[in-house]
Amino acid sequence: MGKPESIDALLPPLAGKAELVRRLAAVLPPECLFDATEDMTPYECDGLSAWRTVPLVVALPQNEAQVAAVMKICNEVRVPIVPRGAGTGLSGGAQPHSGGVTLGLSKMKSILALDPVARTARVQPGVRNLAISEAAARHGLYYAPDPSSQIACSIGGNVAENSGGVHCLKYGLTVHNLLALRLVTIEGEILELGGEGLDAAGYDLMALITGSEGLLGIVTEITVKLLPKPQLARVVMAAFDSLERAGEAVANIIAAGIIPAGLEMMDQLATGAVEQFVHAGYPLDAAAVILCESDGTPEEVAAEIEHMSQVLRDSGATECRLSRDDAERLLFWSGRKAAFPAVGRLMPDYYCMDGTIPKRRLGEVLKGIAALSQQFDLKCPNVFHAGDGNLHPLIMFDANVPGQQERAEEFGARILELCVEVGGTITGEHGVGIEKINQMCVQFGTAEIETFHAVKHAFDPVGLLNPGKAIPTLQRCAEYGAMHVSRGKEAFSDLPRF
Amino acid sequence: MIEQFADTIRRAVSDRRTLRIRGGGTKDFYGVALDGDVIDTRAHAGVIDYEPSELVVTARAGTSLADLETVLADKGQMLAFEPPRLGPDSTIGGVISAGFSGPRRATSGSARDYVLGVKVMNGDGAELRFGGQVMKNVAGYDMSRLMAGACGTLGLLTEVSLKVLPVPRTELTVRLELPEADAIATMNRLAGTPLPISATCHHDDVLSVRLSGAEPAVAAARASIGGEIVADGAAFWESVRNQRHSHFVRHTTLWRLSVRSTVLPIDLGPTLIEWGGALRWIAGNADPEKIHEAATAAGGHATLYRGGNKTCGIQRLAPGMLALQQRLKQALDPHGVFGARRLHPTF
Ligand SMILES: Cc1cc2nc3c(=O)[nH]c(=O)nc-3n(C[C@H](O)[C@H](O)[C@H](O)COP(=O)(O)OP(=O)(O)OC[C@H]3O[C@@H](n4cnc5c(N)ncnc54)[C@H](O)[C@@H]3O)c2cc1C
Numbered sequence: 001m002g003k004p005e006s007i008d009a010l011l012p013p014l015a016g017k018a019e020l021v022r023r024l025a026a027v028l029p030p031e032c033l034f035d036a037t038e039d040m041t042p043y044e045c046d047g048l049s050a051w052r053t054v055p056l057v058v059a060l061p062q063n064e065a066q067v068a069a070v071m072k073i074c075n076e077v078r079v080p081i082v083p084r085g086a087g088t089g090l091s092g093g094a095q096p097h098s099g100g101v102t103l104g105l106s107k108m109k110s111i112l113a114l115d116p117v118a119r120t121a122r123v124q125p126g127v128r129n130l131a132i133s134e135a136a137a138r139h140g141l142y143y144a145p146d147p148s149s150q151i152a153c154s155i156g157g158n159v160a161e162n163s164g165g166v167h168c169l170k171y172g173l174t175v176h177n178l179l180a181l182r183l184v185t186i187e188g189e190i191l192e193l194g195g196e197g198l199d200a201a202g203y204d205l206m207a208l209i210t211g212s213e214g215l216l217g218i219v220t221e222i223t224v225k226l227l228p229k230p231q232l233a234r235v236v237m238a239a240f241d242s243l244e245r246a247g248e249a250v251a252n253i254i255a256a257g258i259i260p261a262g263l264e265m266m267d268q269l270a271t272g273a274v275e276q277f278v279h280a281g282y283p284l285d286a287a288a289v290i291l292c293e294s295d296g297t298p299e300e301v302a303a304e305i306e307h308m309s310q311v312l313r314d315s316g317a318t319e320c321r322l323s324r325d326d327a328e329r330l331l332f333w334s335g336r337k338a339a340f341p342a343v344g345r346l347m348p349d350y351y352c353m354d355g356t357i358p359k360r361r362l363g364e365v366l367k368g369i370a371a372l373s374q375q376f377d378l379k380c381p382n383v384f385h386a387g388d389g390n391l392h393p394l395i396m397f398d399a400n401v402p403g404q405q406e407r408a409e410e411f412g413a414r415i416l417e418l419c420v421e422v423g424g425t426i427t428g429e430h431g432v433g434i435e436k437i438n439q440m441c442v443q444f445g446t447a448e449i450e451t452f453h454a455v456k457h458a459f460d461p462v463g464l465l466n467p468g469k470a471i472p473t474l475q476r477c478a479e480y481g482a483m484h485v486s487r488g489k490e491a492f493s494d495l496p497r498f
Numbered sequence: 499m500i501e502q503f504a505d506t507i508r509r510a511v512s513d514r515r516t517l518r519i520r521g522g523g524t525k526d527f528y529g530v531a532l533d534g535d536v537i538d539t540r541a542h543a544g545v546i547d548y549e550p551s552e553l554v555v556t557a558r559a560g561t562s563l564a565d566l567e568t569v570l571a572d573k574g575q576m577l578a579f580e581p582p583r584l585g586p587d588s589t590i591g592g593v594i595s596a597g598f599s600g601p602r603r604a605t606s607g608s609a610r611d612y613v614l615g616v617k618v619m620n621g622d623g624a625e626l627r628f629g630g631q632v633m634k635n636v637a638g639y640d641m642s643r644l645m646a647g648a649c650g651t652l653g654l655l656t657e658v659s660l661k662v663l664p665v666p667r668t669e670l671t672v673r674l675e676l677p678e679a680d681a682i683a684t685m686n687r688l689a690g691t692p693l694p695i696s697a698t699c700h701h702d703d704v705l706s707v708r709l710s711g712a713e714p715a716v717a718a719a720r721a722s723i724g725g726e727i728v729a730d731g732a733a734f735w736e737s738v739r740n741q742r743h744s745h746f747v748r749h750t751t752l753w754r755l756s757v758r759s760t761v762l763p764i765d766l767g768p769t770l771i772e773w774g775g776a777l778r779w780i781a782g783n784a785d786p787e788k789i790h791e792a793a794t795a796a797g798g799h800a801t802l803y804r805g806g807n808k809t810c811g812i813q814r815l816a817p818g819m820l821a822l823q824q825r826l827k828q829a830l831d832p833h834g835v836f837g838a839r840r841l842h843p844t845f
Contacts, residue, residue, distance in 0.1 A: 117760050141690065162640075164634055172611065176611050195797055196758035197757045197799070198603065198773060199597075199608060199610075200756075201799040202813060202842060204644060205822075207640045207643035208641075208643070212639055212640075216639075228689075229692065254553060255550055296694065296711075299715040300711055303713070303714055304712065356632040358552055358554075360552065390632075390633070423631060426637050427635070432637055432638070445627075451626060452639055454829035455641070458825040
């Protein structure tokens with residue numbers, strides 16, 4: 001992790017706090033503007049709670065016009081803006097800037113239109129992910145991407161992070177389920193991206209904005225695709241006596257031409273951690289448990305479940321259990337969905353990693369993590385979106401024990417670098433934020449990072465939107481590179497050292 | 499090859515010339531203008547990495563679409579966005595740069611959706627790597643998907659990694675005789691049901707629906723939809739996908755309208771409808787102004803796909819959006835060396 005304000009310095013603001021508050025008060029009602037420390041404490045961190053900063057001001061606009069007005073003011077007086085949805089992000093993307101405005105979208109939470117025939121919903125950014133599916137349910141429709149945080153996280157945050165869920169192997173990530181966006185630029189201008197058709201004119205900016213972590217503009221309206229709810233879903237829970245065999249089973253399922261609705265894995269430490277809370281009946285003696293779901297028409301599910309079970313057994317599953325009804329299906333899933341909080345109840349703190357790797361390297365990476373776990377002397381249960389190679393090692397630590405947090409961070413950094421080494425990436429769905437900003441220097445070279453800065457400059461020339469997040473400065477990479485020698489040669493050897 | 503590309507690019511920059519990136523040239527008909535010296539990608543060919551159980555294939559940009567599809571078909575997999583095969587020389591780089599998708603697009607996603615990573619050469623002749631060979635990746639801005647549909651105006655694609663999917667076990671096509679308005683209503687109604695529909699097409703008062711999946715599922719869906727089974731369904735979808743269907747062959751001037759799927763018939767010329775109603779191919783010489791207006795009113799946009807007067811067929815962009823896209827082009831291609839005016843008169 002890296003302190004955002006230490007080296008990614010900004011130009012000084014052109015107005016003091018009092019002047020800024022006076023100007024914001026002219027465009028926002030009093031209940032939408034906080035500048036006293038005690039009112040701002042709830043905003044001092046997101047899901048990466050080890051890091052806290054009180055912002056200069058919190059602004060909670062009620063509509064797009066107010067968002068644009070706040071942007072114009074901040075742009076004029078050169079004050080940074082940190083967008084914030086529900087604050088469940090795990091990489092510190094919504095971590096406040098001590099000299100900046102935290103722009104919360106929580107008051108913009110209306111579903112503006114739902115067209116059951118065209119199967120679309122037009123919503124404001126503060127709408128909770130699950131609220132969309134709830135509203136669509138009476139039409140037999142739902143919004144497919146389902147992050148485990150879906151009861152709390154906002155659709156605006158989902159767009160900013162390109163969030164995924166356990167069903168995204170079959171139904172895609174956020175980026176695959178959007179049709180249109182409205183974006184307020186740093187100048188306060190309103191842009192319409194995408195459209196009601198399936199593609200848009202000119203360059204495709206939808207994918208560029210999706211996952212841009214609030215660095216390019218404020219998303220103020222989102223049109224999502226809705227899908228017909230599958231008639232039936234059933235899940236097979238399969239136990240394996242080795243992680244390698246479980247990894248092979250995952251590859252065999254895909255190689256057999258099956259795209260499961262969900263394909264997830266938990267290791268023994270993880271099932272042990274969750275079972276005592278959810279009582280899902282996970283076999284605790286198994287080295288790994290796989291959850292493999294099929295959905296569709298009853299005919300599709302019947303055929304697919306038979307095929308899946310066959311492949312799992314042929315791959316050496318020691319036990320295969322099929323959910324009898326929907327209650328049992330949800331029970332099987334409950335442990336997977338509650339894995340983070342369950343681990344959180346065993347240990348005061350945990351640190352959730354998010355690397356993605358080619359599936360064939362799974363065994364090797366898990367061995368590497370186990371070795372690191374010994375080296376750093378911290379426990380690390382693993383849950384993962386096995387179907388798409390996205391790992392969530394959960395590093396357990398106690399921040400009150402001196403040195404543990406630093407060890408956890410170092411451990412995490414090593415895991416991410418291991419993911420890059422095997423051809424993977426430092427983040428599959430949680431974003432870079434401030435948490436993985438240094439590892440961006442490992443993932444990318446100077447020329448790529450310069451390209452990112454060029455894109456940023458086209459949207460936000462002064463760099464006021466979410467500064468210090470997601471894309472490192474070259475200075476930061478030079479400093480980080482000076483400490484770490486990556487891939488046998490020094491990164492950024494052509495850059496002057498500071 | 500990479501060194502040669504870099505040389506050509508650097509030379510063009512220093513001579514202040516522009517380059518037109520070209521694979522097999524099967525899409526030369528498309529775009530606003532064809533300016534610049536041709537830089538041919540076909541010598542940079544070959545599948546670099548393919549592991550069926552990863553659902554990922556990586557190929558050099560000059561690899562022929564046909565070769566790539568053969569490699570995938572050998573393992574029972576496919577490019578699920580069904581890119582149109584516009585000629586034997588079509589390359590995967592061209593497919594992704596044009597961003598065209600075929601019949602399966604409405605249910606399975608677009609060319610852009612299947613892009614996982616790219617290598618792209620910039621105006622300094624440096625080869626950059628974005629995205630990767632994994633299914634999920636949110637490190638940095640999504641530059642790889644931005645390249646899809648950019649028509650080679652943001653850089654030279656040298657390598658692409660794509661997600662691939664298994665070929666469905668069975669496919670079956672049924673046809674229902676329906677006038678256009680009823681067909682649009684039916685397509686939208688069917689898309690709202692959880693049936694395994696993988697493509698729809700309406701032309702000449704016939705709605706064709708393709709079902710894909712496990713055999714019992716396809717049979718059950720067929721029973722619920724009704725209609726008459728098409729004996730050679732595969733050949734019909736090939737003709738639509740590859741634009742060899744009579745609607746594409748017969749008409750020289752063809753507009754492509756991307757619209758809200760539920761929009762009623764747009765009566766501006768003979769029409770073929772795909773993508774559950776969201777794509778309308780309108781033939782003939784209707785007033786371009788009327789076409790653009792109709793597309794805008796339908797929540798979408800129009801492009802003169804082929805024939806006619808190119809300058810009337812340019813996609814319309816709102817002023818703020820146009821300015822942003824120009825800044826983006828400037829940011830990514832500061833020397834202005836790549837395919838100027840292919841996508842828009844200004845980029
Ligand atoms: C228990 C738990 C489980 C989780 N499970 C998953 C999971 O399964 N899959 C997954 O992908 N993630 C998961 N997450 C992470 C998190 O929920 C997602 O990243 C989510 O999308 C964040 O949404 P949010 O509204 O809380 O955004 P925030 O945390 O408030 O913000 C996230 C980022 O988005 C920016 N932002 C927010 N709103 C806007 C806007 N309107 N315009 C521009 N930028 C904006 C912020 O600046 C920040 O950079 C989990 C988190 C927790 C705590």
